[in-house]
Structure formats: C-alpha cells, structure tokens
Amino acid sequence: MTPLATSTEPLDERKFVVALARGLDLLRAFRPGDTLLANRDFVERTGLPKATVNRLAYTLTVLGYLRLDQTHGKYALDAGVLSLGFALLSGNDTLELARPHLRNFAREVGAAVSLGCRDGLDMIYLETIRSETVLTLGLASGSKLSMLTSSMGRAYLAVQPPDVRTALLAELKKAAGKAGPLLVADAQAEIAAFATERCCYSFRAWHDDVNAVAVPFREPRDGRWLVLSCSGPASSMGEDVFRDNVAPRLKELARRLGEPG
Template identity: 30%
Template sequence: MDTPPTPPSLRLFDLLEVLCNAGRPLSLADAVEATGWPKPSVHRMLAQLEAGGLLAREPGGRRYTPAPRLLRLSESALGAGTQQSVRHAVLRQLVADIGESCNLTALSGAEVIYLDRVESAFPLRLELRPGTRVPIHCSASGKLFLAHLPPAQRAALLGSLPLTRHTATTLTDRAALEAELEQIRRQGFATDAEEFVEGLVCVAVPVPTGGPRQVRCAVALQAPAARMPLGQALQQVQRLGDAAQALGRTWG
C-alpha cells in the first residue's frame, strides 16, 4: 500500500524530525539530500523555522541546529509523556482492582473521545482504542459532560444533535434525557444502561481538571451486563472516584 503524501502543513515537522534524527547540525545541501525535496522548498522551510526560533545557525551561518525554543518544546513533550504514563498506570491499577475495562475520556465538540483505555483480561470484551469517538447522548461519559455544561451551551448542543437510537434503551426523547441529566448533577456520576451497545453497561465519574462545575474529563468502568450487571457496577463508584482524584492530580 502506498504511503499517503504528507500534508503541506506538516512538512515543517517532517523537516524538524530529519534535522533532529541526524544527530548533528545540517546544511541546506544536507537537508535537501536527506529529504529529497526541492532545494527552494527546503530553503524556505529552514528560513521559516529559523524565524520562528525553532532552529538556529551555527557560527559561520551554513549549518542549522535546534534552537532553545525547540529544546524547551522537547522537554515539555517529555514531561507530557511522563504524565500520560502516570495516568495509564492509574487506569491499569483500576482495572486490576475491578477486573473490568476502564477508560479515560474527554469532551470533544459534540462527541466523547477516548484518551486512554485499559482492557480487562476477559476474552469477552468490547475493544475501544484511544482516539475512538462515541456519541454524547447515550454514553455514560457523554451524559456526564452534558449534565455539567452551562445551561445555554447544553441547550444549544442538544438542539443541534440527532438523538440517534442505538439500542432499545437509548434515550431519544429530549425531556427524558434532560431529566436524567438533572439526576446526574445531583448524584455525581452517570450510567449507560446498554444505551450505546446492547449488553454493555458503563459507569462514569468526573475527573477534577478545572473549576468545581467544570467537567472536561471522566473515568469510566465498562463491562458486559452478563458478567457485571449495572447494579454491581454501581458498587464501584467510590473506587472510580478515588481513581478520578488520582488522575486529576496529574493535571496539577
């Protein structure tokens, strides 16, 4: 299968990767040889990266090397990777304690996106990889996010969303959904009673990443109802809350 061409907006990152992987300062001719791109294009991109403070020229002006701004960005990226490792470790421990799959999600526009997930050891499971997006109106995390949006923002979002039916228990009536959102605000957690996938239940609690009324991330337990009925899953709310507090601390 042919590799799709790199979008023009990412070419600068490709060039930075070439320069950093070289392990030594590169001249314009070196960069052209390493990338195979036209010399005028490489010259223009090097000038852009230099003007942006990401590259600097060595004494003599012929070779380019990473500038302090790029080094600071690298250090920040490494720090973010460390935090991600800590979050994943929290999820792994949660799954070890509960025995079922758990995930870390965030609100992304009108959908829920999986930031991280650890699967249970059971062969019967629904594998959802990080980056997966699920509907907001019929997932536990999604309803948790909806419940804590400012009223005007929630009304506008619900007014624009098709409340698509995925299973027999999906809430497609707006009044019924609003009533459940009010209950979620009172109780502090949300459930998915086989509303997105038949036979699958979920419980989600907020991860504290901002103000007391701001819920942008959630940690959730997901299990086959045949193995862990919703009532049994609800017994894990306190354990989920403890994990949510630990995850929240990784955001400072």
Template identity: 40%
Template structure:
C-alpha cells in the same frame, strides 16, 4: 458533521476555510483507513467540489497522503503528529494510567478517559485486558455524548450556561431522536446528584453497560470524564450501582487530588438526598426542549 452556524460563519474573526479544512481531517476515524472525496463530503456535509479543493490543499501541506490506485486519501504523518503532540500535553492521560489500570484489574472492565469533540467524546487514554472483549474502543475512538456514561458525566460537570448551550445543540443535531435521549440525560442528572456517577445500561450499545464520572480541574482545562464498562452480562445494573460506580468515583477523586484539582466533598445529608423527577435536574433538561 455539523457545519458552522450562521453566527459563527458571519464572525469576521472566524476563518471558514480553516474550519472546513479541519472538518475534512476530522472526518477520518481510527478504523477508516482510506476515504475518498465522496465519503468525506457525506461526512462533512460540504459540497464535493469544495472537498476536492480542500483535500488537494491538505495533500500539498502534507496532512493527507493520496492513494491514486483507489482515488482516496489517508492521514499523513503530519496530521498524526498533531494528535500525538496533543496527547503528550494531556498530563491527566499519563497520571491517570496507574489508577485506570488498578480499577481495570479489580473490576475486569475497560477504563477510559476522554474529552469532548463536538457531539462526541473522544478517548485519549484507555486501559483494557482480555476480559473486556466486548469493549473494543481504543485511543482516538469517538462515542456519543448523549447516550453514554462518559458523555453524560461530562454534561453534568459543565457550568449551567455551557450545559444549556450543549443541550440545545444536541437537540438540534438529533431532531426527532432527542426526546428519548433527553430522558436519559435527565435520569443521569438524578443519578449524579445521588451517587456521583452516571449509568448507561444498553442505551448506546445493547450489550455494553458502563458508569461515568467527571474530572474537574482548577486550571481552566476540561472537564474530562472517565468510564468503566464491560459486556452487560458481566456488569449488571445492580453491580454498576453498588460496586463499579463507587470504585470509579473513588478513583477520580484520587486523580483530582494527585493533579491538584479542587474537590467539594458533600455532606452526608447531601449525599443521601435524592433529586426527584420534576426537580432541578428535570427543569434544566426540560428548559431546552
């Protein structure tokens, strides 16, 4: 987990102690159960003595529950209440559910909606059934932005300046692994320009293929992004392009209309236009090397 940058840390309005406390809470993942100070320190990149003070304080405030037998902690109901309150306020989660369920039934794929959390997308709505055994993610699960269809759809839905900032952040975060990821992001930009959706075919998990589509609203929130994925043998790349992707695009456009979002339909000429390598998409990604 990345610590606050120098500019943020020297901002007089920025409360570093609060940031670190939230980092500790963020260290807990859906399937973790219990975490000790050593594990939290490794995930947050904070010194262990600092983590010890933070876990003590969060315990006193009711956000962590200590488990003395194992010298570890688990999230307490007060922390979980924050998450449930946030979910309750996400109208897109509730309104999109019947749309997600329909696409899930039609395609046999798992359909999720998520938003950004630093270098990840976090699921806040998920629809799946027995046919999607290879996709075991649920509400609260995190997936990387750079290599997933949902994350890439989010990237290309951002305004130019915000996208450039995020790409620089991802470059710094991934270091030597960035070059390959950058190429995948560039390809996804070309796919969005041509088809309206992104593809991740084994680039995050070898056996999972998915498409992603961004949701843009006119109320200042988001963007959010949806994906539809399944085991690779069920969602071939050809099917992603010819069937799953177009279905997800149509679903998101319907959700935008239901939410009162603003959509900008492309002309037939623009829909058929292919962005060639070395064009605008390439320049955008190359510009943050």
C-alpha cells in the same frame, strides 16, 4: 455552517476563522475503521459544497494531513495528523499520572476503564485499558462515542453551565435525527440524577451488552473537564454491580486525579 465550538467560551465571530474550521471538519469526517474517504464522503459528512471540499482536501494534502491514494482516488489521513496526536498524548501530564491508576482499576474491577474528553459532539478516548482476566468490550485510544448514549458524554454534559448544556443538547438532538428526542430525554434523565449520584450511567444504551458508569473531573493544570468511565458486559456485570461497586471506586479515582464534578 459554523460548527458548535468545543470550548465553553462564547464564540467570537470576529476572531473565528471559518476556512480553518472547515478544514478541521474534513479531518474529523474520518471515523473509527475508516481508511479511505472520497470527496463525496466528505460532502455527505460535513455538509460542505463539493468545490469547497476539493480545495480543502488539496490544501490538507499539500500540508501533509491527508494523502491521496491515486489507485482509488480517495484520501487517507497522513502523518501530520498522527504527529498532532502524539503531541497531545505526550504532553498530557494527567494522562501520564492516570495510566498506572487505570491499570490497577481495570485489574481489580475486571472491566475496561477509560479516560476521555470532548471532541465536537462526541467524546474521544485518550486512553483505555482492559482487564486481562475478564472479556470486556472496550474501545481503543482515539475511538469516539456519542455524547448522548455514552456514560462519558452524559457525565460531561452534567457539569456544563446550563446555557452551554442547552445549546449542546439542541445540536445533539438535531444531529440524531428522528431518534433525537428520545435520546435527549434519556440523557437528560441521567444528567438530572447526577446532582445526587455524582456520576452518570449508561445501561445497554450504547451497546446491547455494555453497561457503563462515568465520573467527570477537572484537570489540575488547565481546568478542562476530563471524564473517567468504566464499562463491562451487561450479561455478567449488572446495574447493581455498577451502582454498588464500580461507581464508588471510580469516584475515588477521580478525586485522586483532579477536582470531581
């Protein structure tokens, strides 16, 4: 099965290398907290045949992107993946520019603030900084969130061309299973509100005690969409705090870093 392209450009099947895409699907099968995965885990998470998984895992091991743990007969990510991550982060001018602003924002607002981008059907954190004075539930760099339930994902969807957004929502609905229709409906309501709000909210949708708001902006260098988000405990930071205080500040930060959506 050919995965939905991360780029907004139409997929040219003549140029698309299916074997490469399948190999990357194996690497993406690792989730936050995973250290070792067996071939059966890859099969379940990618939908690829076992024989294909065996060949891909062997190839990625030879190339240094996976490491076989002989004791458990399972695979771990190896240094090749880490080097790619460092190359991305060290070469990201926007991330370097954003870090001091993120630190100031987290300190002033008393919450966690993050910068992220799309990764398949998820959003991935490029950087996240937590307030030092207020306890917040924030995820680390490299963590992924659902595009449907996170404010970051909803903000990304809101600025996509209608045909791209429709295709993404269809994939997301399918991937979410029985909960798909309700999750998509909730996301579409936030996406529709973006026209007037210029941001997207997620109130207790991702976690029972997490409220969040996100604002998209275009990276100045190559024009790709990045998303700023701010999250805090719903028990102490209610919806009104995010609408009246956090959202306006986050929009201003987005204007400093690039072209807001």
